[in-house]
Structure formats: structure tokens, C-alpha cells
Amino acid sequence: MREGTATLIRREDYQAPAFWIRTVDLTFDLDPAKTLVTAKMALERNSAVAHGPLRLHGEALNVLRVLINGESVSFRQDGNELVIDNAPDADFALELRNTCAPDKNTTLNGLYTSGGSFFTQCEAEGFRRITYFLDRPDVMAVYTVLLRADKAKYPVLLSNGNLLESGELPNGRHFAKWHDPFPKPSYLFALVAGDLVAREQRVRTRAGKDHLLQVYVRRGDLEKTEHAMNSLIASIVWDEARFNLPLDLERFMIVGVSDFNMGAMENKGLNIFNTSALLASPATATDADFGRIESIVAHEYFHNWTGNRVTCRDWFQLSLKEGLTVFRDQEFSMDMAGGASARAVCRIQDVRNLRSAQFPEDSGAMAHPVRPDSYVEINNFYTTTIYEKGSEVVRMYQTLVGRAGFEAGLKLYFERHDGQAVTCDDFAAAIADANPGSALTTRLDAFKRWYSQAGTPHVQARGAYDAAAQSYTLTLSQHSPATPGQPDKLPQVIPVAMGLLSHEGQALTLHLQGEAAAIGAEHVLVLEQPEQSFVFINVACAPVPSLLRGFSAPVILDDGLSDAELLVLLQHDSDAFNRWEAGQRLSLNRILAALRSGAALQLDDAYLGAMRAVLRHPQLDAAFKELALTLPGEGYIAEQVEIVDPQAIHAVVESAQKQMAAALREDWIAAFEANQVMGGYTPDPVSSGKRALANLALSMLVLEAPRAQDSVWPGRAYQRFKDAGNMTDRLGALAALVNAHAELADSALDRFHELFKDDPLVVDKWFALQGRVPEQDGKTFARVKQLTKHADFTLKNPNRARSLLFSLCMYNPAAFHRADAAGYVFWAEQVLALDAINPQIASRLARVMDRWTTLATPYRSAALEAIRRVAAKADLSNDVREVISRALASVTAA
Incomplete structure (x- = not known):
């Protein structure tokens, strides 16, 4: 759809369909240039809806025949709808025959070709590019599918469900039903x-x-599917053990494809995966890749129940399936990780991702609630708010009713709604009804504001100790900033998991005033008013509060703690998340102070000593140390200031890294040597943590080398790059050289490309690494522009486009935000080029400018000019126009 066809869809306007489709028989005669599709459907009129015509959705289709009960029927075209004005009132059979052109379908939605094979992507509205249909999630039908194709070219024919029959056809063709x-x-x-x-x-x-499990890939990739298969088996076992949800088909299939807009898709019984989320071997995939594959395989499998067996009534309820399933895959990943420390690392990584991606979304032009109220293009609302913030909302359900209570609620949800298309309210009701009298049930209406209010709540906490009364009063207050269309917000229900520590680090017993007995060392307070105070009695000494443990709610917390108090938490808190958070806060406080003063950053001995203590701590796991010693990202830092100067932020962060590299040099050497992993490769948490810390140490040592006039560590990094027995170590060494702009970097990059030029996923890593290199005198930006002309670069493959363009524009602020505006000109060119072939990917790149109004001069005016240049294109897709229009709506605020 192009300009002039955009329609604002509102949640409040939802109406049930005028017709139901009960069964669908599809026949495909597959041909890349012109595929013939025959659809035979059993329809019945919805008696609850006023009489009206039958309107079927369709795009880029050529209609050949329309029959009702075997007789030709007149129809008309109304935009992208096929309209039958005189559809019967009684049940009837509808037959459609049409063609589509998979080879020309560069959008990668509907039926398309990739690498000589056929694939589909139908979420959200891709099925209408296959045949005319009531393409909406509340129309649920039973499908039978007959596929016919040339056997030599397409020996494998797959669709949803169970295989009924297959066989030979004349002229070298075959079929599968x-x-x-x-x-x-x-x-x-x-x-x-x-x-x-x-x-x-x-x-x-x-x-x-x-059950039969199958993972299908192109020839040559089979040896890279073992991890995916093991992850699938683990997911099946876990879901049945944790939630009593069994696999329900005779077989479960996963298929990998290189050209795919998403990570993966949960089609019933036939999951289609981006190969980047499926293929892994020690030689080509990093520890992070192995972890991501396990998580995504689990996510798509878990959708079998939370999304497929019970689905969404309409697309406004998208988080009903996505937020719930992200929560389930996060729980699975923590359980697979094993021990408490490994589980904490998973949680920290999830929260770090939420803060770096979703918090900016909450404060930008595209801010929207977990259940949006309107959209122009639904593809634009597959967002971190729907997924990750939606997951945090589900996690709060569990916090408020307990793990057993949550499992009881989920059981009731399936008992009530199996086979139905439902809403977020139905889910909330099931959890509440299964837990009468719980902290959720008595606050349910207020809790559901998490679905309707956009933005990230800000919570302030202040404590006052009365030594004479031996009491401690903790006052919590909240407010939610205005977001587009929502200037005023009501208070949220915010569970605050907390504990109190002495200044020596001992956990204190909690006893709330008015309670008959103490309640242990940890408790969940529920903040539901603009301000509430909680009084703890029998507190023998002035405590240090440890608040929002485990990140118990998706909020921004201001607890007013001093450096001394943060050091207590960093050294002693039993909650690993808050221990990590204390270290991040210590780093952030110093970075922000330098930015606000404009003075050069000088890391103090107390801070450096705390970081050294973490690095040397004998009981802390390597994975935790790596997270604790990694500075906050430049994007996250930008969220903490009102006016964003990307170059200033980069300069301060770079200074902090160099000072940490120099001050802790001997400790980095010791950490590198102590965390070498010997023997065969496994991506287990302990080994992965050691490799992560060793690679961080190596990067620090190479960064410090020029100042120390040390040629040893760049040389060792290059040797490690050449000799590495796995991709984690090889890429870690390469990144250490490239990010430090070492002399050996270009040689290593050339060698890496030569080694892996025939592996597309590894070449993606090569592009991505260069797109994220810290800027130095404009070299990174110039390199990226040159790489767009590389023989291996193409905009047609989403993975390749993301690897280079997104790495620069989204994840390398100092290289992208240039005083000469060249980065913005480049962005506009690439958005328009992508929009011509794949609007969904183009709109994701367009969202780089969501928060342009926070930029300092001269970046802000230059960014606005680039946005207006994109907006001026006459035939923009709805995907991009919605994003750009909302960005321009911020002009007044700027």
C-alpha cells in the first residue's frame, strides 16, 4: 500500500467478522513466476453481526474464478478487497482461484522465493498475498493443504499439521497433502x-x-542444526514439566531460510526460522549465538500453546501472545542456565536489553502502550514494548500471585479459552480468578493500566531512620511522564521487591509496622498510590535499602543512594541483579557528572578500587564479572540526559574505558590468563562466562597498548584470532583489534573475510563488526559507506542490511550523529532504497529518528531536515510513513 491508502485502525472500533470460515482446502500448483492457488472454504454468516457483504482481503493477486456453491458469482474490487455483495445467509461453499508471483515478492510477506525454494510469512497480514481471505486473527479455520510441484526442483513439500499422503504425478511432478x-x-x-x-x-x-521432530535446512548446513534440535527437545520437556503443556501434533518441524524479516515464526507445527536464529557450530557461531538460538527455538515452540492454541482476537492484543511467550522463554533460559548466578546473569542481560531498546521507545515518538489503541501499519507494532515490556507485565503477575498461583492461572486460562481468539483482559481475569484474595485480585483494574498507559514510570524512594524508635520509614512515590496522546497518567500498580542491609553488609530481618510477626529478609511492597510510606520496626541500625530486586517492575528508580551505600550493595547484596545495578550506577554517576560539568572525566580511586575488587573477587562468577565491568552503553547514557550530544557521550565513555584499561592493567592480565577455557568447546554458562571475561580483558589490554607502548598484547590478540578453536574467541580477538584501531586490524579483517566468505551468517558478523567500530576521525563512517559497495553487500537480504546499516545507525551513535549531517543524509538514502523493496525493514531503520528532538544543536536541525526528505517521497509505504509522520509530530515539542 502506498500514499493515499493509509487507514487509522482503532481498537475501540473492533467488530466481530460478518462471516466465519470453518474449513479451508488449499491447493497450490507451485511455480516461481506464477503460482496457482485454489481455495475452497466453508463459510457461515455471523448472526451476531448486521447483514452485509462478504469482504475478503487480498494484495498483489490475479483473480481467475469466484464460485459460491459451485456457481459463478459476481464480485467487485474495492481497493485491496474482493467484495461479494449478495453472499448467502445460509452456510455456503466459496471457491477462489487466483495466481501470485512469488519471485517478484521482495517484501518477504506472503508466498515468496529464497535460494530457489518457496517460503511463507503470514504474520501479521501476509496471507492476503496468497489468496483472498478474511485475513484477521479472530477467524479460525481447520486447514487441509495440497501442494504440487516439480519433484526435481522441490523434493520437499511441507505445510502445517500432519502428513496425510504424498505421491507421484505426471511430468516429473509430485504432491503432498x-x-x-x-x-x-x-x-x-x-x-x-x-x-x-x-x-x-x-x-x-x-x-x-x-513424535517426530525435524529441522530442515539447505544442503551443506545440516551439521549446524544439532544445537537447534537439542534446544527443541529441551523446550518440549520443559513446557510439559513446568506448565503441563504437551506437544499436540504427530510431528514438529522447523525450517531455516536466509531471507526473512523476523527472527522466526511460530506457524502451527511448521516453524520457519531466519537461519541466523537456527544454525550454529563452534567454528561459526559465538556463545551469544548459541544462547539466542536456544531462546528463540523455545519461544517459537512455546507459542504452540500461548499464541496458537489460544490466539489474539485482534492485533491490539499482540502482547497477549508475545509478552507471555517472551516471559516463558526467559523463564526457560534461566532454568537451562542452572545455578543462581547463571540465572542472575540471564536476568541482567534481559533487563539490559529492555533498558537499551524499550525505555527509549517509551520516551520517543512511537511510544505506545503494551496494548496499543491505534495503528496504521501493524508491522510497526512488533516492538520491544509489545514483547519485552509485555513480558515484564506478565512477570509482575507472577510476582503478585506467586509462582504456584501463576501456574494455576495459566491452567485456568487454557481450560477456558483453548481454541479461541481472546484478549488481554481474558488473560488477566484467568490469573485473578485462580488467585482470589491475592495482591493482584484486589487491584486488578488498576493493574491493567499497564496495558493502556504508555511510558516508563519513575519511582522515587527515600528512607528515614529513627534511631530512638529503631524504625525505618521508606517513602515511595511515582509519576509517569507524558507520551504522545497521553499527557496525564494514573498511578500504576508497582511491585517493589526489597530488602535492607546493614552498612557492614548483613541482611536485616523485615518487620512491617502493623504486622504480627517479622516477614524474613525480603518482601514485595506494592506501590499503587502517587505516594506511600512503609514503616519497618525493630531495625537495630541505619539500613541500606536494596530496592527493585530482580528488577521486579519495569520502572526507572531514583533511590538517592550515596556512593558509600552503592558500594555496600556492590560488595554484599544477596540479590545479584542489584549488585550489578550498584556497579552500573557507580559508573553512570561519574559519566553523567562529567557530561553535566563539561570537565574531563577523572575516575577516582574509590571507584577503580571497587572495580578491581569485583575483578579479583574469588566467589563471583566470570560471567557476572564481565557484566559488572562493562560500562553502560552510550544509548542508555543518552536516556539519562535531557539534551543529547552523542559526540560528548562517546568521548566520556572512551575516556572511562581507557582509564579502566590503564588502572587495572595487571588485573586484566591476570583475568585473561585465569579464564582460558581448555578442551573441547561447549556453550555452557561457566565456559561462556570465562570466554566473555577473557575477551573483555583482552580488549582492555589492546586498548591500553598504545599508551603503554606495548606491542605484546596486539600481537597476542592477532595470534589468538588466527589460532582460535571457536568463533567466540576468534571474533573476540578480532573485535579487540578493530575497536582499538590497532595496526593489525585491517589484516585481521581481510583474513577473516577470506576464511568465511562462503558462510553468509559469518559474513554478516564481519559487516556488523565494522559498522560498530568506535568512531575515530570519521574513519568508521567512511568505511561503512564504502562497504555498501562491497560485492557481498545487498539490501535485498534483511540480515545483510541489518548487519551494516543498523549497526551504524542504531548502535554507533558517535559515527552516525555527525556535525556535517552526513550520517543523516546516508540514513535517508538507505530508508528510501529499502522502502522500495521491503517496507518492513525500511520502517525499522526509520525508527532510528524516534528521539531526534532530544538531540543537541546542530544535530537536531540536520536530523529534522533528513526526516522531511524522507517524508517528501510521494509513494512511501504505510510502514515508513507512519513512523516518519509520528517523528514529525514531535516538531512542536522540539
């Missing part, structure tokens, strides 16, 4: 046809049923 017994919306339909190979595994579940 699939049936999915579970009703599903059209967005969960899937089709794959190609020359693929499969890793297979048969499993028996706790329910005593046998």
Missing part, C-alpha cells in the same frame, strides 16, 4: 517447498506419545 486438526487463524498458515535436508529425532513425551 497436509492436514492441521487444530483451528487456526490465517497468520499461522505456512508452506515450504524446496531442495532441503533434515535432521530428525523421535521423542516420547511425558504423556507417553511418540
